Amino acid sequence: MPFPPGRFRGRGQTCRRCHPSWTSSPGASTRSGGRFDIDRKRARVELIERESVQPGFWEDQKRAQALSREKSGLELQIAQYERERQRLDDAIALHELAEEANDAATWEEAKLALAEAVQGAQRLELSRMLGGPQDHLNAILEINAGAGGTESQDWALMLLRMYTRYCERKGWEVELGDFQPGEEAGIKNASFIARGDHAYGWLKAEVGVHRLVRISPFDSNARRHTSFASVFVYPEVDEDIDIDLNPNDVRIDTFRASGAGGQKVNKTDSAIRMTHLPTGIVVSMQNERSQHKNRDMAWKVLKSRLYELELRKQQAERDRIEASKSDISFGSQIRNYVLAPYRMVKDVRTGVESGNTDAVLDGELDPFISAYLLGVRRKDRPGSSEPEA
Secondary structure: OOOOOOOOOOOOOOOOOOOOOOOOOOOHHHHHOHHHOHHHHHHHHHHHHHHHOOOOHHHOHHHHHHHHHHHHHHHHHHHHHHHHHHHHHHHHHHHHHHHHHOOHHHHHHHHHHHHHHHHHHHHHHHHHHOOOOOOOOOEEEEEEEOOOOHHHHHHHHHHHHHHHHHHHHHOOEEEEEEEEEOOOOOEEEEEEEEEOOOHHHHHHHHOEEEEEEEEOOOOOOOOEEEEEEEEEEEEOOOOOOOOOOOHHHEEEEEEOOOOOOHHHOOOOOOEEEEEEOOOOEEEEEOOOOOHHHHHHHHHHHHHHHHHHHHHHHHOOHHHHHHHOOOOOOOOOEEEEEEOOOOOEEEEOOOOOEEOOHHHHHOOOOHHHHHHHHHHHHHHOOOOOOOOOO
16 A cells, blocks of 8 residues: 655655654755754864864874764764665655555555664664763763662662663673672662763663562562662763862771672772762772772762762753652652562653563663653753654
8 A cells, every 4th residue: 555645755855754853855954964963063073184184183182082082973973864864765765666666565665664764763863862061971870779678779789780781782881889788688889880972861861769569589478569779870070071179178088898708808998988078979989909999989980970060050950860869769760660460660751661571670771761861852842842853
């Protein structure tokens, strides 16, 4: 059967009903990237290329490396746009061929090509929405067990595994920071740095309280228990960003790191706790045996915390994030993970759900994160039922 009228408008002229991410005008905006700002990105790449061949460019290595990273990122975005733009053009051409041939097989092929083009537009939309000033930075993710003792501490450990698996799926590097084991099982809290492409842009969607419902493995009567744990995410401070941090404002304490006992016990005071006196922010690190390494890591995390604090003052969205930290309990969760009496993971904010709980707990989080980020972008454009062309 032919496609419904209005599905396509002809070569180089795409109907917004196909996907709102594509422009419907056949003019320059079709090739220039329209809402994806491809012309500006191409111009920026050319500017960096001209500057990079100038004498003395590499004398300031930090700036040169930052520009090189920026250029590589822009080139990837341009290549992705061109790839998906070509996919859409191919789908339009196939539609025209199907109109001429008017046979079921060609129509079916055209429908599949259209579906692939729509998926490509969705991928571009996801890339476009990760364009915030901090989205490209690495992320520091912290997990804290809520009330409930062993139950919540075990749940916090499950979340730590889920997020490290998610990072592995993304191809990111994970460096464990603080790790406070629970008294019987699990963890009281833990933190790690995720280093990879737009790590903060993706992981910022996970800030909030996560609720687990399951038959407790720690209850001899096999009763159903509810556990809570909170997730906070901060951008790792870029080396090019200066943070005014006065060492006199920081109190540094050393203590003996906790461990599993036996040979694993650290017999020196290598763990570090830093307290930023003006703000009351406390950071502790004990993962490394070297006090020097723990100190460096704690200093980096403290700077990132202060950077995030300043951003929160400047952006109203940070108020929402801060409010989610206040109560690790029922009614404040962003996502429910139910393992009994049925199996379902559901995001409270978007309504996205999955019955494959094992896959979710193994790091399959993109459907939840993508839906949330897309929803945030739509809310940022009040009064518009469709994204603008």
